[in-house]
Amino acid sequence: MRWLPYGPDATLIECSSLEEAGAVRAVVAAAGLPEVTEIVPGARTVLVAVAPGSGGLAEVRSLVEAADLDHPPAGHPREITLDVHYDGADLDEVARTAGLSPAEVVDLHTGAEYTVAFTGFAPGFGYLTGLPEPLRQSRLDSPRTKVPAGSVGLAGEFTGVYPRSSPGGWRLIGHTETVLFDPRADRPALLSPGDKVRFRSLS
Amino acid sequence: MLDPGPSALVQDLGRPGLAHLGVPPSGALDVPALRLANRLVGNPESAAGVEALLGGLRVRAAASCTVAVTGAPVPVLVDGRPMGSHVPLHLRTGQTLALGNPATGLRCYLAVSGGIAVEPELRSRSRDVLSEIGPPPLAAGDVLPVGPPAGVPEGADVLAPPVFPGELSIPVHLGPRDDWFDDAAAQLAGPWTVTPESNRVGLRLDGPALRRSVDRGGAELPSEGILTGAVQVPPSGLPVVFLADHPSTGGYPVLGVVRAKSLAALGQARPGTKLRFRSST
Numbered sequence: 001m002r003w004l005p006y007g008p009d010a011t012l013i014e015c016s017s018l019e020e021a022g023a024v025r026a027v028v029a030a031a032g033l034p035e036v037t038e039i040v041p042g043a044r045t046v047l048v049a050v051a052p053g054s055g056g057l058a059e060v061r062s063l064v065e066a067a068d069l070d071h072p073p074a075g076h077p078r079e080i081t082l083d084v085h086y087d088g089a090d091l092d093e094v095a096r097t098a099g100l101s102p103a104e105v106v107d108l109h110t111g112a113e114y115t116v117a118f119t120g121f122a123p124g125f126g127y128l129t130g131l132p133e134p135l136r137q138s139r140l141d142s143p144r145t146k147v148p149a150g151s152v153g154l155a156g157e158f159t160g161v162y163p164r165s166s167p168g169g170w171r172l173i174g175h176t177e178t179v180l181f182d183p184r185a186d187r188p189a190l191l192s193p194g195d196k197v198r199f200r201s202l203s
Numbered sequence: 204m205l206d207p208g209p210s211a212l213v214q215d216l217g218r219p220g221l222a223h224l225g226v227p228p229s230g231a232l233d234v235p236a237l238r239l240a241n242r243l244v245g246n247p248e249s250a251a252g253v254e255a256l257l258g259g260l261r262v263r264a265a266a267s268c269t270v271a272v273t274g275a276p277v278p279v280l281v282d283g284r285p286m287g288s289h290v291p292l293h294l295r296t297g298q299t300l301a302l303g304n305p306a307t308g309l310r311c312y313l314a315v316s317g318g319i320a321v322e323p324e325l326r327s328r329s330r331d332v333l334s335e336i337g338p339p340p341l342a343a344g345d346v347l348p349v350g351p352p353a354g355v356p357e358g359a360d361v362l363a364p365p366v367f368p369g370e371l372s373i374p375v376h377l378g379p380r381d382d383w384f385d386d387a388a389a390q391l392a393g394p395w396t397v398t399p400e401s402n403r404v405g406l407r408l409d410g411p412a413l414r415r416s417v418d419r420g421g422a423e424l425p426s427e428g429i430l431t432g433a434v435q436v437p438p439s440g441l442p443v444v445f446l447a448d449h450p451s452t453g454g455y456p457v458l459g460v461v462r463a464k465s466l467a468a469l470g471q472a473r474p475g476t477k478l479r480f481r482s483s484t
Contacts, residue, residue, distance in 0.1 A: 004378055004379030004380075005376060005377070005378035005379060006378060006379050006430065006433075006457070006460055007376045007378075007430065007432060007460030007461075007462070008376060008462070009463075010430055010460070012378075012379040012427065012428065014379075037219060037220055038219065038220060038222045038223070038428075038430070039222075039223055040222040040223055040427075040428030040429075040430075040451055040452065041223065041428070042425060042426050042427035042428050042452055043425030043426050043427070044425045044427070045425075045427040045428065046428070047222075047427065047428025047429075047430065049430055052463060118223075118426070118452065119223060119224055119225035119451065119452070120225050120426055120428075120450065120451050120452030120453075121225065121426075121450065121452065122225055122334065123224060123225045123226045123334045123336065124224065124225055125225050127426070181225075183324040183325050183336045183337075184324060188221075188224065188226070188325055189224040189225065189226075192223065192224065193223055
């Protein structure tokens with residue numbers, strides 16, 4: 001683990017794995033330190049910002065260094081099931097690349113339990129880990145200029161759902177009608193880091 | 204709203220603390236200017252006002268109110284009569300307030316006693332141009348609701364409008380990814396020029412492209428968190444300084460972070476402004 005400076009009031013904690021980064025995020029989030037203003041998990045990092053002048057970074061550091069990262073606090077993860085029509089434009093290609101039938105791709109994708117590792121890219125876009133090995137495939141060579149809202153895609157070690165229409169380079173295997181982000185809702189983002197997600201096939 | 208000018212957005216102090224949901228902090232780019240405008244009209248500093256880009260704004264008062272214009276130095280007219288900026292002004296029902304073109308800088312802030320009372324989203328009334336959260340850009344014909352006046356306009360002495368220079372020297376803290384570049388401090392020094400592609404997401408800079416160290420040449424960085432003020436260097440080598448509407452994560456190395464105190468000046472930097480970074484660790 002490395003502690004990289006990020007201006008006077010933040011630090012980027014670089015971890016050796018996605019799991020370790022998830023544990024660090026959980027430790028800092030569970031502590032609820034009042035000085036902490038942002039906790040931004042990434043694929044291998046956690047960015048922690050504190051109120052300017054609060055000196056809170058020292059407390060964050062001693063907290064993380066004392067934590068048992070093999071047994072991070074569970075927090076209060078929600079369990080979310082997303083109903084998916086597996087009719088994505090890249091489903092057949094994903095199956096071919098994996099040496100499977102499209103039905104087997106659906107079985108693999110619905111059979112796994114995923115964890116929201118981090119968000120980004122757009123409000124409510126969660127990077128979900130737990131993708132079965134054969135589905136870990138590269139991004140499209142040429143990103144689409146427009147991916148419809150609700151598209152379920154995968155890229156690298158992640159799967160996820162586009163909360164709204166945007167450009168994107170993930171391989172699309174289906175779509176969901178579920179609203180992922182609503183700024184007027186009590187919980188604007190359906191998916192928060194740490195939440196557990198399953199996909200269910202409607203096809 | 205009679206005429207929004209080139210761009211007029213409702214802004215308050217934004218919605219920080221939601222980066223983990225992928226939501227940018229947003230909020231006024233020149234925070235001290237919005238706070239001042241609010242104090243001048245008796246509002247809490249956090250009330251929402253209008254951030255007007257390059258002047259040209261024209262509004263008519265549908266009710267008697269106190270207003271103030273701050274930020275970039277700009278001619279202010281009430282029913283065609285020149286008045287000052289950076290002072291509280293009283294508008295009677297039916298009077299028109301118009302902004303000319305700022306002499307320097309980019310953004311003026313219009314505060315109205317009671318504050319702009321559009322419906323908040325995620326606890327803020329700020330328009331976020333990246334995520335399209337918050338009230339849409341203001342258009343001619345819009346009627347802006349105003350809240351009940353909460354306080355007494357601050358009896359200010361004469362405030363000189365700030366002048367925004369054509370050259371900036373910006374302190375920057377190196378890290379977290381300065382080790383991706385040989386002699387990062389010297390390369391980052393510049394001089395850089397602010398380009399017209401700059402917006403509320405970030406200032407895009409032109410100048411001598413930053414070279415990555417040989418061993419980082421083709422490397423990719425897994426997505427990591429971004430804060431306002433981050434100086435990110437994409438493969439082109441031309442840095443972007445992220446402003447309030449920045450994405451919450453990104454995959455290019457952040458070479459340094461600008462101090463919060465300098466953000467207002469960056470938010471007022473016109474295309475063509477020369478910029479140098481002074482680095483410290």
